Amino acid sequence: MEAPGIERRIKWASSMVAAGLLIQLLSFLKLHPLAFVAFIALGVPLTAGGAVLYLISIVAAPHASVPGPGPQILPSKNVG
């Protein structure tokens, strides 16, 4: 089972990407230089920041779910 910390970071990343995408989308409503500035200076950095946070969270994640050599259970012996 993965640590809930990763999921918390993924939540943060999702929030940032969603906010960035929303700002980018809203910037299309108006044909104005300020809309372009909002797209470039707010929308894109938020989206990129969220994507980077997500990438960091998966790179830094403990590989608990990767199957590996676990403790071996030996067949029980009948003693006695």
Add this chain to the structure above:
Amino acid sequence: MPSSLLIGLFAIALVLVLLIGLRPRLTRSREGKILAFVALFIVPAIAAWAGFSMHMDRAQSREFCLSCHVMSDFGKSLYVDDPSYLAARHFQNNRVPRDRACYTCHTDYTLFGGVKSKIRGLRHLQVQYLGTIPKPADIKLYEPYNNRECLHCHLGARRFEESSAHRRDPDLLNTVKAGRRSCLSNGCHDIVHEVGSLKDATFWKSSQ
């Protein structure tokens, strides 16, 4: 990219991102991890690039250039009912696409020029909202107008090459083509926007 397609792309991106954001447990499975990678990296990257292209495209429109109030007189000058006004003559006779009239003749301007031009574009915004806005008549080009913008269409055209005015001096066309003499020189095509004299001008009313 048509705007409906772009809006669709953003809508899909938002739905995927919200799905992962609201259900981060999905990322525990292998499929969920792939979905998260697509939702939080691939699709937003594609959407941002498509959005950037769209903004660059929209920024070439006349409406965009005239959206700052200080530019409105330059827009008006395109409708002056006087063929000696170079910009008006080009605009009214469809020698430039009407919806991209500004960009067609000012191709190295702000967003589309070098880094210097882009910094100037940002400075225009700063002046528009935080500085003292100059009078339209006081606005001048930073650098002399480049003949390249004229020759882009006129070079090789029969009317341009064989015009009696252009042939009067045998060396004229060569100096113009080499950029040593401006098309907008005194006595040539020197009436362009002339926004300072619009008060007394009459205006053409387009039927479209």
